[in-house]
Amino acid sequence: MRIAVLRESADGEKRVAATPETVKKFIGLGAEVAVEAGAGDGAAIDDQAYADAGARVGDRAATLAGADIVLGVQAPDPATLSGATQGAWVAAAMNPFGERARIDGYAAAGLEALAMEFMPRITRAQSMDILSSQSNLSGYKAVLDAASEYGRAFPMMMTAAGTVSAARVFVMGVGVAGLQAIATARRLGAQVSATDVRSATKEQIQSLGAKPIFVENVAGIEGEGSGGYAGEMSPEYQKAQAELVSAHIAKQDIVITTALIPGRAAPRLVSDAQLASMRPGSVVVDLAVEQGGNVEGAVAGEVVVRHGVKIVGHRNVPSRLAADASALFARNLFNFLSAFWDKEAGRPILPDGDEIGDAIRLTRGGEVVNQRLMQ
Known part of the structure; x- marks a missing residue:
């Protein structure tokens, strides 16, 4: 059983899909591991570290x-995978909705593409969930990026020369990234508030010491989506939320937006008019900028200024913490493969009808087989 770990080819991608830690674990299962030279450079892992762990x-x-499984962070171009065995697994973040042609390419090449971001939000898959592990780091880094761009201190400071007020931070979207952003901003001493369309997050916000900002007594709320994600909101709720947020956002120093709906463009949360209501020097960090952005005027890969407000739109935020992001991503992959490892067969087996396998398998036998893509 041969597992191949590739050097990432996407622009700006510094992460790697395996670490010396997971290489040793795969070898312990009986697999042979091959690592492309330089694969770990961006994550501060040199080739010798992989060799010492037992990789070729x-x-x-x-x-x-002869690779039976190919591991990647971002899915490699199927045209670059010649040499892998027929029917080899390719496990990575696939961006299936945005890169459908690439998925069709995997099918044409006879490869079995496994989209790790399609991992279902169920208890036994928590340790395999790359979206959660990487979003956690994104939420943390978003606060650090905001602090770097913000020209003032975060905590309240009482000095002989006077008092410095605490920064006011507003987090929009309270998933994994949002919760980590709240916790990080609180640790830095900011005054934090947060909002979400899912009412269940209200207690989570309060448990972290932040103030929940929620629409009350409005009929037709449809924000409780499936799988832990937000869904569509009713028109009544959208109107009420816009009014509430507009009044609140004008008083904030920093806004961090994290809202995503799988398979769709990111919902617009902050309008140009709302940006104009913020005081000059304020900062907005848009973690959804690569999916169209939550903030009007956000530009992927750039920090732009509108109405005196800085809009931070960094691409691939987890890659900006490459060492930790790689360690977590690699463990997600190992946890997934080891959970399905058959000792007698000496390889992982993903049975038909399994909730995880059916969710993440995109192609098999030369065809696209994933129901979400076929719909």
Whole structure:
């Protein structure tokens, strides 16, 4: 059983899909691991560390030769995977809705593509969930980015020269990233508030010491989506929320937006008019900028200024914490493969009808088989 770990080719991608820790664990299961030279450079892992862990380090052709499983952070181009066995698994973040042509390419090449971001939000899959592990780091980094761009201190400071007021931070969208953003901003001493369309998050916000900002007594709320994600809101709720947020956002120093709906463009949360109501020097961090953005005027990969407000739109935020992001991503992959490892067969087996397998398998036998894509 040969597992190939590739060097990432996407622009700006510094993460790697396996670490020396997970290499040792795979070898402990009986697998052979091959790592492309330089794969860990961006995450501060040199080739010798992989070799010491027991991996074979070589060029791409040698790494892929006879590979039964190919691991990546961002899905590799199927045209670059020659040498892998027929029917080999490719496990990575696939962006299936945004890169449908690539998925079709996997099917045409006879490869079995496994989209790790389609991992279901169920208890036994928590340790395999790349969205949660990477979003956790994104929420943390968003606060640090905001603090870096903000020209003032976060905590309240009482000095002989006078008092410095605490920064007011508003987090919009309280999923994994939002919760971590709240916790991080609180640790830095900010005065934090947060909102979400899912009423269940109100207690979570309060448990972290932040103030929940929620629409009350409005009929037709439909924000409780499936799988732990937000769903669509009723028109009545959208109107009431916009009014509430507009009044609140004008008083904030920093806004962090994290809202995403799988398979759709990111919902617009902050309008240009709302930006104009904020005081000059305020900062808005848009973690959804690569999916269209929650903030009007946000530009992917740039920090722009509108109405005196800085809008931070960094791409691939987890990659900006490459070492920790790689460690968590690699453990997600190992936890997934080891959970389905068959000792007698000496390889993982993903049975039909399994909730995890059916959710993440995109292609098999030359066809696209995932129900979400087929719909």
